[in-house]
Amino acid sequence: MNDTSMNPVESANLMERLLYEVKRVVVGQDHFLERVLVAILAQGHLLVEGVPGLAKTLTVNTLAKTIRGTFKRIQFTPDLLPADLVGTRMYNQRTGDFSTVLGPVFANLLLADEINRAPAKVQSALLEVMQERQVTIAGETHKVPSPFLVMATQNPIETEGTYPLPEAQVDRFMMKVVVGYPTEEEEFVIVDRVTGPPVSVTPVASTEQLTQLQRECRKVYVDPGLVQYAVQVVAATRRPGAYGLSELSRYVTFGASPRATINLVEGARALAFLRGRHYALPDDVIDLVPDVLRHRLVLSYEALSEGMGADQVIARILQTVPAPERPLDAHVRVAAVQ
Incomplete structure (x- = not known):
């Protein structure tokens, strides 16, 4: 193609x-x-x-x-082994050579x-293929x-x-x-x-x-105001007190990493594309926040004892951190001048 x-x-x-x-x-x-x-x-x-x-x-x-x-x-x-996942080297008695048999991750x-x-x-074997999208077997990369x-x-x-x-x-x-x-x-x-x-x-x-389609998705416009909003939401999981959420500090031991912010922006771009738009809206980011953050929060024992789950913490953050009301204004003004 x-x-x-x-x-x-x-x-x-x-x-x-x-x-x-x-x-x-x-x-x-x-x-x-x-x-x-x-x-x-x-x-x-x-x-x-x-x-x-x-x-x-x-x-x-x-x-x-x-x-x-x-x-x-x-x-x-x-009892699963890394070779069962990524593949291994097999010895052929007839030829005396080793051949690579690729695993089901391919x-x-x-x-x-x-x-x-x-x-x-x-x-850990799955971690490499998820991050690098490649497998190394006997020093050879696939x-x-x-x-x-x-x-x-x-x-x-x-x-x-x-x-x-x-x-x-x-x-x-x-x-x-x-x-x-x-x-x-x-x-x-x-x-x-x-x-x-x-x-x-x-x-x-x-x-x-x-x-x-993946390449087209990368062209979806994400306003800097939406990126800043994603940064603030993720930052609120690390420093709740800085965003007026001091009551959450005792519930969250570790917040989300910068990879969460990247995934929020990329996800909002994909969701907007899926919904037939070539620009992202605040709703696209807000819709994805629970799914992107819930597995990244490390909650304290106090949160577990009081029945406070990750989704409840995230809901409280979304209620407090305001989303940009008109994030596309700057983009529209620039387009009008051009």
Whole structure:
């Protein structure tokens, strides 16, 4: 595919067709599906928390089919080895040579199921491929396909035999999405579709077109006022007292890193693009704040004892830190002068 830009109508139509195809299979989960697409457009990764049976695997698998991409699922277990993830060198007795066998991370969409069941060595192996988008085997570097998305799941019910995720790895996830149960109406449709004739997914795009959409997404305008707002929201998690939130200081041990601010801006850009705009609005940033920040806050024991969760802390920050009322004024004035 050439490097010519897509016009806004073409981009919007392509995204609409992708959503339509996925929704022919997946019922409900609009928030979750929107966040998956935001992560793909912003070239980020997704951490998903939800009980089994909520169509997490089905969503990613269906999306891979719509873009003619490859999908791999890895069930994380305590006995998993890094080589099971990234690949290894194999000796061929017939030829006397070593050959490289690439692991399941070499896919466009990778589902890491129950990631907190794997030991630290496996998690560190996944960390490199998430950050660098490459794997090193026996000193040789192998790039993963593009586009590349890691979606990791955690089961909030079972804690036996699990390992806490390192903070460095948690910070690599652009967002953490909490997936809830469907409504009764949605569950009726789910049962009807599963027990009825199978629905076949029609590919509507290619990985090259998706890569082009990612490039178009990077052109979405984000006003400096919105960037400053994102900086202030993240800074309020580190120094609540500086923003009139001294009561939160005893609840937050460590706030979010600068990577959270970057993810907020990139996510707002992708969300605006997904909603058919080539400029971001304050609502785009505000909508993403809980998903971008909830896994990055390290709460104190006092917060846990009083039942104060990360989402409550974030809601209090959003109530206090004001969003810019007219962030596009400067951009409009400059455009009018030109």
